[in-house]
Amino acid sequence: MSEHVQATDSEAPTQEREDTIIEVDGLKTHYESGGLFGGVPVKAVDGVSFDIYRGETLGLVGESGCGKTTLGRTLVQLEDATAGEVRFDGTDITTLSRDELHEWRRDAQMVFQDPESSLNDRMTIGEIIQEPLDVHEWKSPRERRRHVKSLLDTVGLRKEHYYRYPHQFSGGQRQRIGIARTLALEPDFIVLDEPVSALDVSVQAEIINLLDDLQDEFGLTYLFIAHDLSVVRHICDRVAVMYLGNIMEVGPTEEIFENPSNPYTHSLLSAIPEPDPTIDRERIILHGTPPNPRYPPSGCPFSTRCPARIRPDGFPDLDDELWAELNKLREILRERKRAERSIRERLRERFGGETRFATVEETYEELFGDQEVPKDVEVVLNRIADHAEDNEEAEALAVFSEEFGSVCESEPPEYHSTSTSDHKSYCHRHESTYRDPAQVLNERY
Numbered sequence: 398m399s400e401h402v403q404a405t406d407s408e409a410p411t412q413e414r415e416d417t418i419i420e421v422d423g424l425k426t427h428y429e430s431g432g433l434f435g436g437v438p439v440k441a442v443d444g445v446s447f448d449i450y451r452g453e454t455l456g457l458v459g460e461s462g463c464g465k466t467t468l469g470r471t472l473v474q475l476e477d478a479t480a481g482e483v484r485f486d487g488t489d490i491t492t493l494s495r496d497e498l499h500e501w502r503r504d505a506q507m508v509f510q511d512p513e514s515s516l517n518d519r520m521t522i523g524e525i526i527q528e529p530l531d532v533h534e535w536k537s538p539r540e541r542r543r544h545v546k547s548l549l550d551t552v553g554l555r556k557e558h559y560y561r562y563p564h565q566f567s568g569g570q571r572q573r574i575g576i577a578r579t580l581a582l583e584p585d586f587i588v589l590d591e592p593v594s595a596l597d598v599s600v601q602a603e604i605i606n607l608l609d610d611l612q613d614e615f616g617l618t619y620l621f622i623a624h625d626l627s628v629v630r631h632i633c634d635r636v637a638v639m640y641l642g643n644i645m646e647v648g649p650t651e652e653i654f655e656n657p658s659n660p661y662t663h664s665l666l667s668a669i670p671e672p673d674p675t676i677d678r679e680r681i682i683l684h685g686t687p688p689n690p691r692y693p694p695s696g697c698p699f700s701t702r703c704p705a706r707i708r709p710d711g712f713p714d715l716d717d718e719l720w721a722e723l724n725k726l727r728e729i730l731r732e733r734k735r736a737e738r739s740i741r742e743r744l745r746e747r748f749g750g751e752t753r754f755a756t757v758e759e760t761y762e763e764l765f766g767d768q769e770v771p772k773d774v775e776v777v778l779n780r781i782a783d784h785a786e787d788n789e790e791a792e793a794l795a796v797f798s799e800e801f802g803s804v805c806e807s808e809p810p811e812y813h814s815t816s817t818s819d820h821k822s823y824c825h826r827h828e829s830t831y832r833d834p835a836q837v838l839n840e841r842y
């Protein structure tokens with residue numbers, strides 16, 4: 398466990414290294430939305446900073462919707478950045494002109510998850526692989542054809558496949574075709590967006606091995622987006638863990654798996670079944686759902702669900718169990734607030750009158766019925782209940798934050814170097830005034 402924080406730095410988790418190919422600095426990609434949400438953008442990537450080293454495979458993991466694909470697409474400029482920089486061999490590619498971007502695209506490519514839909518069924522395999530060469534007017538038509546045939550061989554297909562159509566191939570073969578197309582312009586960097594998750598398990602290993610061989614042969618650098626953590630552990634040199642548009646932790650793969658620093662990484666890893674039955678480890682169950690990326694929480698993005706959240710200043714000695722129940726209450730209030738305008742309104746319209754979920758009294762009984770609640774906490778709980786009974790969830794939550802809020806909600810954390818300088822975590826708990834996340838979680842779970 399990472400007991401010692403070696404250094405604190407307010408800098409983002411970037412590091413000057415000679416072999417850095419990509420430096421990402423304060424990158425944001427927001428999707429503007431239409432009128433329905435009053436123009437509030439989806440903050441899919443919300444200020445990430447990290448480096449990618451030449452020749453490595455950097456894994457990118459995190460729950461569905463946390464922004465992995467958007468980040469990958471922004472790195473190869475299939476998506477425009479809203480803010481920040483992506484320096485590729487020192488050049489900020491977010492500011493390139495159209496022509497410069499066209500030229501640069503040769504260096505960076507993307508392999509997509511679904512080989513079923515990413516290939517044009519009306520083109521032959523030869524045409525599909527050759528298309529990027531045509532677009533870039535690469536050498537002569539004859540040399541292009543020769544190159545495509547050699548690429549077929551490189552990815553384990555046969556030359557006669559040149560004239561066939563995608564529907565004549567299996568999922569694994571189609572992914573090989575996608576990879577051949579990606580390699581056509583001899584890129585340095587490839588984003589692999591869940592490249593094997595749509596494939597049969599038996600085929601997954603073949604494609605992984607192919608990607609591995611290609612990396613060695615051509616000195617490729619990969620960003621490997623995945624949700625299967627065992628694949629990530631197997632093939633990645635380093636891993637970045639993403640939550641709600643932010644990178645919560647980045648570090649060497651074995652360290653992340655063996656010695657995670659960030660509470661979110663702890664939670665993510667605790668969901669993996671433990672292969673050794675003699676190890677008795679309680680799973681960390683995260684309450685509630687991830688916040689809407691249109692309205693991320695202030696402070697730490699994980700603060701609304703964090704199992705290691707710092708105690709409020711006014712109540713530093715709250716009992717663990719009571720603190721857990723208070724956090725559940727906050728989640729219930731949030732859910733009620735979220736449902737307020739949708740379910741409740743619709744039910745009311747349909748059935749008339751007032752429709753309620755569990756009453757506040759029932760909720761309090763369930764959460765705090767068998768707890769010893771100190772007087773000062775009870776006073777605050779009563780204020781919250783008064784608002785909740787009047788369906789004023791926003792006001793109830795405001796009282797909650799005012800009284801039971803902590804630094805986790807009021808300030809964004811900084812990146813801290815944990816066990817090694819190459820291992821960084823985004824959490825207030827790495828500051829010397831607080832106990833380390835691993836210590837707190839070990840006690841609580």
Ligand SMILES: Nc1ncnc2c1ncn2[C@@H]1O[C@H](COP(=O)(O)OP(=O)(O)OP(=O)(O)O)[C@@H](O)[C@H]1O
Binds near residue numbers: 441465466468
């Ligand atoms: N074109 C778009 N317009 C608006 N919102 C989008 C768009 N693409 C993605 N989003 C939203 O941005 C957020 C991040 O999505 P993204 O696909 O990058 O996440 P992800 O981690 O790759 O998810 P998954 O693992 O399911 O592929 C989500 O809330 C998603 O709904």
